Amino acid sequence: MDIVEQPGGRQDGGTGTDGSEIELVYRNTVADFAGALRVRADRTGTARRKKWMFGIVGTLSLIGGVALLTGDGPDVARGVGFLVGGVLLWGIGPLGPRLQARAFRGLLEKTGETRAVVDGTGVRLTATACDTRIGWAVQPTYAETDELFVMLSEDKRAVSMTVLPKRGARSPADIDRLRAVLDANLRRL
Template structure:
């Protein structure tokens, strides 16, 4: 909290070079995290590969199961194995972000309410147990959904990400101001 107060005093409430700071107050939900993971997944090479590879291999498994069941030497046990693998691969892709988000449920609950202050110098997050400052270089790209902004690191898997739910804005105009700050400092995906 001291970090945010010092920053506000230093900037006189005016924010950085990109205009006044934008403040968001929110609780990150499991659904927010799942949406952010989906966005990240659509932007990273490994996730894009999984997006088409899992269904392709799943389809091949299902075809193998059908062939094993309809062939001369019906092999029900192997067909069942291929059937289970095929269905798993088809279901796994769409459910992965939701399952990963569910794994973080306890951490999200412990984090509690978050206050994010975004200005031309970066993002300061204040939550129940921590204060974090994220400079633009740490997460130089961002994406946007209908409900949130997601800042991403630029490593291949975009391991680091910051979720900024739009519902945390105090005023609807803050969303446009936040988008302008992000556009000025980050590369939009």
């Protein structure tokens, strides 16, 4: 048997925790990507700080707008501008992941059907124009939602993620097996 160096994975070329692969077949959707972005925003420090900053600056903008409208010699144009800016900043928080995901709609549609194979060495994604291998060390954490598993990197500058929709599994048992492989190789957030 050839020894294959896989970052974060086994070095003997082995497969899943029970010797098998788990396969998911799915089409990426805007909802999947928005869900993954929400997970990233809720579970990574940088994204949480950005979300709080939008809220704080939005609140200060609203307060400034009210002060400009109600003070001595109200400045209506600037006051309304501050109010609109505050509302927009508050709206970006909850709507941000959905808006970001919609921006990638064309790219998601071009991807077509995706096949993800998960084993003891990592994840292999195959789609229309790509074939990518992701070792466990590259994205060492994951989170689970009702619809998705989301693998996340810990890079503070460019957080990468891999979205694994549960609907792509052949059976509920495959979802449990996938969770076991992820638990064995990644840290759950």
